[in-house]
Amino acid sequence: MLVVGGGIGGLSTALALSSRGRPVHVIEKAPEFGEIGAGIQLAPNALHVLAELGVLDRALQDVVYPECALLMDALTGERIAELDFGSEFRRRYGQPYVVTHRGDLLAALVEGCQARSDLITLETGKTAIDVTIVDGRGRVECADGSVYEAPLVVGADGLWSVVRGFVLRDGPPRCTGDVAYRGAVPIDLVPNASAERATMTWWIGPKMHLVQYPVRRGNLFNQVGVFTSDRFDSEADPMSRDWGTPGELDLRFDRMIERVRTSASLLNRDVRWPLFDRRPATTWTRGPITLVGDAAHPMLQYLAQGGCQALEDAAALGRGIQLHDNDLGAAIAYYERERIERASKAQLWARRVGEIVHGDGLLALLRNALLSSLPPTDFRYVDWLYAGGSRRDSVVVPGLTVPAPSTSRA
Template sequence: MGTTPSPSRGRTGRPASADGTYALVAGGGIGGLTAALALAGAGREVVLLERAAEFTEIGAGLQVGPNATRMMDRLGLLDQLLDVAVLPRYGVMRHAVTGEPLTRLDLGDAFRTRYGYPYVVVHRSDLLGILVGACRAQPLIHLENNKLVTAAWADEDGAGVRCSDGSSYRAQLLVGADGLHSVVRTLVSDDAPVPSGFVAYRGTLPMHEVKTEVADQDVVLWVGPGLHLIQYPVRRSEIYNQVAVFRSDSFARGEAEVGGVEELTERFATTCAEVQKHVSRIDRGRNWPIYDRDPLDTWTHGRAVLLGDAAHPMLQYLGQGACQALEDALALADAVRGAGGDLGAALRGYEDTRLRLAGLCQTRARMWGQVWHTGDPVTLALRDRFMRGRRADDYTELDWLYAERTAGAAAERAAS
């Protein structure tokens, strides 16, 4: 994705590890890049360290709710996002075994009027490319690749990291955006990722291969006992994204090789013919065991702070992993700007704004996964009856997540 700055010097030509650097961001995914952009927008110099040789995203499709498109607008990048994204008409839920429709959510004008911003679906690499381009255009941001963070430290006077190549960096603030297996998180907690027991297969197809078989302007979710399939178009409807997820017995048993192709086929053998046909087309060369972590009571240690999956990795059932990272990044920059030179006050303000709501997303995502995947006859009957009875423009269950307000107020309302 173009050239990157020298690993020893940033854009200004001065050593990127100089003590005058305000913020050091560990991790060059969506959360880390957005944090760098937001902090630079607040006038702070940022060094970002990415472990890979290039900026890449694993996976394909990404759902971006109005809480996140609102953040992209604040960054001045919403038009670029809309240029490569798809604005779906409906979110549709169907029964994976019977094939019958259960409910749909109107994502059109009424939705955008209520929340002020659209719901879009986009290829992960397209969003990442937009963020990388914006970072490279910002003189206060220094991007460094091939920097695998292996150790981190922080106290009340500063923070820093050491990388696998022997280099070390320090700054006034260390932002841990280094994902599920975050090194920076070890400063805050000694917890471990929590296995969900589910495995995902992901892939895309050229739209012309499925054009006559799919609703090409909808997000379609098929739910069944112990499994689901989600589908939607991305990249201006040029390609079709699919993710098949199932409860894996081999994953639950802790085997070295989990969720193999035979297990995928066996689990989806109980679904309707349409679902089986779609699943048969998904790339089977790789799968992803799914983990999250329990919510934390704090994201800070000294002058180190967490965001995104490093702070609150969550299951995918709310479509909020990247969205919450975007909100984190803007909230952190707002707190830094609002606190002036008091970094301790900025970190406390950031936690006050974000910690509870993101934790709520973690726990509610787990609950929604249970609802999607239930095999209990009573729960199934109640779920399906509720879903069939709701209106397409009933957004009351989404206000806590999507409405524009402070995150703390959103969490208070959701918990009440």
């Protein structure tokens, strides 16, 4: 079996397939396996998958266990809401909520794959440029002329997926006009960060937000600043440097309280990240070729679930292979039934959450009034997400039954 892409989704898929006794070849275009970016949030639904894949202990080595998530008003400095990650949260979902460095998570997955070198082959420097089906098998050609064929090809090649281009032919992803600046800095450089090592803080304001949390056992402080650009032109090249500039970042954050402004000044200005997503797809598969992770369901970061949902994909595909050992078509069909509605719901929720947290005026007033009324252990809005569950079955947690995700594509 061939996996195109060696990020979180690709390596976790390799682990899931190999755990069912299937040999897997992973090709990655970069010269080495590594993650661009800084922090990643791992909710209980992701940790359950890492445990299933046998890499949870390694993945948890350098994580931080935040005691809570705070939603703060970036204009006034007032607390809006709190979500408690303590004992009740852990009992409810069976795992904690952790934050870590993306590189640390990927290292755990790479080491897990290397430990199964009898079944998993990892190869870098392979850029897929063409995908076809030949005699019922997936065929991938790379820029260096090498060609790979396999009974199952899994596209885990991210937002700009070449494999998706063959499977769905649905054009480029949608740029939202939001842009992110990221960076992890020594924790002592950030005002008040050392005193809040066990807190994940989300500062929100009109057309902006700033997420802050410690990583690497609290030695680094991860920050992500996001804002909606007034210069964005949906008809122009979304990768143009004419919009979402550092100057716009400073102007957007200039209205916020001093602590937010000072923190934003530490963001890495060298790389900007325009934010993209897609409308949910009705299928991720064409013949023996299917998609996982951002190649299947790219979503905005407002749910902090992109990597988590990719992990869920890997686990579901592995279960499909286990249940339908001699019928790859049935295995892929099982995978889609288990995942496509839930991942689609996450895509749509991510859009809506972004609109809500970036709200202004009456929307912001109503948002703050609603959320401030919730106690820290009220998990009603995250139960469906963190408890996991399949497409067809309800998710049962103590005291609550969460219906299966809606089929809405609005």
